[in-house]
Amino acid sequence: DTEVTQTPKHLVMGMTNKKSLKCEQHMGHRAMYWYKQKAKKPPELMFVYSYEKLSINESVPSRFSPECPNSSLLNLHLHALQPEDSALYLCASSQVWSTASNEKLFFGSGTQLSVL
Amino acid sequence: LAKTTQPISMDSYEGQEVNITCSHNNIATNDYITWYQQFPSQGPRFIIQGYKTKVTNEVASLFIPADRKSSTLSLPRVSLSDTAVYYCLVGTRNSGNTPLVFGKGTRLSVIA
Numbered sequence: 001d002t003e004v005t006q007t008p009k010h011l012v013m014g015m016t017n018k019k020s021l022k023c024e025q026h027m028g029h030r031a032m033y034w035y036k037q038k039a040k041k042p043p044e045l046m047f048v049y050s051y052e053k054l055s056i057n058e059s060v061p062s063r064f065s066p067e068c069p070n071s072s073l074l075n076l077h078l079h080a081l082q083p084e085d086s087a088l089y090l091c092a093s094s095q096v097w098s099t100a101s102n103e104k105l106f107f108g109s110g111t112q113l114s115v116l
Numbered sequence: 117l118a119k120t121t122q123p124i125s126m127d128s129y130e131g132q133e134v135n136i137t138c139s140h141n142n143i144a145t146n147d148y149i150t151w152y153q154q155f156p157s158q159g160p161r162f163i164i165q166g167y168k169t170k171v172t173n174e175v176a177s178l179f180i181p182a183d184r185k186s187s188t189l190s191l192p193r194v195s196l197s198d199t200a201v202y203y204c205l206v207g208t209r210n211s212g213n214t215p216l217v218f219g220k221g222t223r224l225s226v227i228a
Contacts, residue, residue, distance in 0.1 A: 042220055090160075091159075102150070102167075102207070103216060104150065105162065105216060107158075107159025107160050108159050109157075109158050110157070110158070110159055112157065
């Protein structure tokens with residue numbers, strides 16, 4: 001199984017809603033990532049988890065709250081989002097996150113989020 | 117952080133070989149060069165990775181000169197389904213740097 005599964009595929013939410021994005025992998029990877037991608041732009045790194053611990057937060061606003069309940073699951077909790085947060089949210093995993101630079105990321109298909 | 121520079125876009129006819137060059141003048145000694153492909157509304161997909169000289173797999177070839185300041189992704193005999201954005205990534209793990217940062221990528225359009 002070389003898949004990263006993201007749910008839901010599409011999400012529409014109001015600015016006062018609370019929602020969660022989910023990501024799952026069963027490749028035994030111990031590093032998981034959240035990226036945000038606006039239309040016709042490259043993916044932007046948001047968070048990195050290594051061995052279920054938050055390793056990197058790229059100065060993401062607190063209305064985005066990541067959670068890694070176990071080595072296979074990664075969640076992104078959303079609250080009080082703004083319309084400019086509308087984007088494709090991508091989850092990825094890799095075997096580890098280390099000082100080596102030959103990481104290969106496996107991406108899910110993403111959640112297309114629209115904030116009204 | 118090793119910054120990468122790629123052409124913004126390229127056009128090609130079906131059946132032609134396409135070469136996309138990435139410049140990474142500040143590549144560090146231990147850095148690998150990794151290429152990803154991304155179709156619309158999908159996550160990027162790993163294509164190929166190399167450290168020096170030439171690497172080939174069933175999808176593409178990667179050519180890296182001795183100075184490693186650039187690399188070229190070669191796609192043989194492209195088809196319409198190769199229309200995508202191609203990203204070149206070079207990792208640098210100095211303190212405080214994030215592991216994998218995507219540059220602007222090259223938008224390849226394959227024409228029938």
